[in-house]
Amino acid sequence: MKDMSDFVSAFAPASIGNVGVGFDMLGLALAGAGDRVLARRVDGDRVTVAEVRGLDGEIHPYLSNNADENTASIAAQALWDAHGDSGGVELKVHKGVPLQSGMGSSAASAVAGVVATNALLPAPLEIEALLPYALEGEKFASGGLHTDNVAPSLFGGLILCPEVLLPEVIRLPTPEGVSTVLLHPDLQVNTADARRALPRSVALKLWLEQQGLLAGFIHACATSDKELLYKSLRDVVIEPHRKGNVVCFEDVVAAAMKTGALGCTLSGSGPSIFALCSSNDAKNIASAMEQACRAQGIGCQSWVSTMNAPGASIES
Ligand code: HSE
Numbered sequence: 250m251k252d253m254s255d256f257v258s259a260f261a262p263a264s265i266g267n268v269g270v271g272f273d274m275l276g277l278a279l280a281g282a283g284d285r286v287l288a289r290r291v292d293g294d295r296v297t298v299a300e301v302r303g304l305d306g307e308i309h310p311y312l313s314n315n316a317d318e319n320t321a322s323i324a325a326q327a328l329w330d331a332h333g334d335s336g337g338v339e340l341k342v343h344k345g346v347p348l349q350s351g352m353g354s355s356a357a358s359a360v361a362g363v364v365a366t367n368a369l370l371p372a373p374l375e376i377e378a379l380l381p382y383a384l385e386g387e388k389f390a391s392g393g394l395h396t397d398n399v400a401p402s403l404f405g406g407l408i409l410c411p412e413v414l415l416p417e418v419i420r421l422p423t424p425e426g427v428s429t430v431l432l433h434p435d436l437q438v439n440t441a442d443a444r445r446a447l448p449r450s451v452a453l454k455l456w457l458e459q460q461g462l463l464a465g466f467i468h469a470c471a472t473s474d475k476e477l478l479y480k481s482l483r484d485v486v487i488e489p490h491r492k493g494n495v496v497c498f499e500d501v502v503a504a505a506m507k508t509g510a511l512g513c514t515l516s517g518s519g520p521s522i523f524a525l526c527s528s529n530d531a532k533n534i535a536s537a538m539e540q541a542c543r544a545q546g547i548g549c550q551s552w553v554s555t556m557n558a559p560g561a562s563i564e565s
Contacts, residue, residue: 259365264353266517276397280558288365293337321362324386349437353398359386405560423556443518482512504541
């Protein structure tokens, strides 16, 4: 029996898809939460999953060891098929990101799986080259191609990643003195279902409005213009169709804005809700959001993060 020292360990952070203004094309890494994947070389020719554990260290109650159904192994297998050698790879997946949380849970596993497996390759790839393989895992989970969780989890920070420009993704500057607060209510939203429920077309007027908000937001981030950030952090296209899935949404947003947030909206397809705010206000805003959520009888957890949180890394 081999010991743990045979394993390479990779950590990949949680992330905020859409960042309100850029549906499927803007993502933000979140410090403080993430998935860990351990990988080692074994006999055989496939990527297998030895165990999936939750935050408590116990065997995960909902995720199985079936390598065809885990985003970490699906992504790792895609990488191994393209660049591996004749051996196999065994993974241990340690979930730190809650499932169906709107925090990029499937992406964090896919990214950590790929980063750990990459370290075992005869000739490891540059991190930029790992994106397409990590996306294979995400595609399986969400039933569509969207890069806005995988890219920030892999690279860290704020990433612009519209499908039309792939494989190119753009690392955007983050504003000085602005932090992220993310509230995760104890609810679940299935991303694939939430995507299927969206309308197939958008009125030109709304499209123009959202384009303007996205452009303004990117400029506000580049220039650390908090006033412009306040004006531009809004989702007029997607949020109206999704906020009804999160019963505490209106109250949590109202609490964040009343406490001085620059903007507050859904993280990915929800149920998580994030706010951007002056870093000095972050703790108060997190408490206010938690209080509003609990007042609805819904348990929750919150994180405060810098906007340029680091991406995935090898830990050992
Ligand atoms: N862009 C994706 C969506 C993110 O909103 O469906 C899912 O986390």
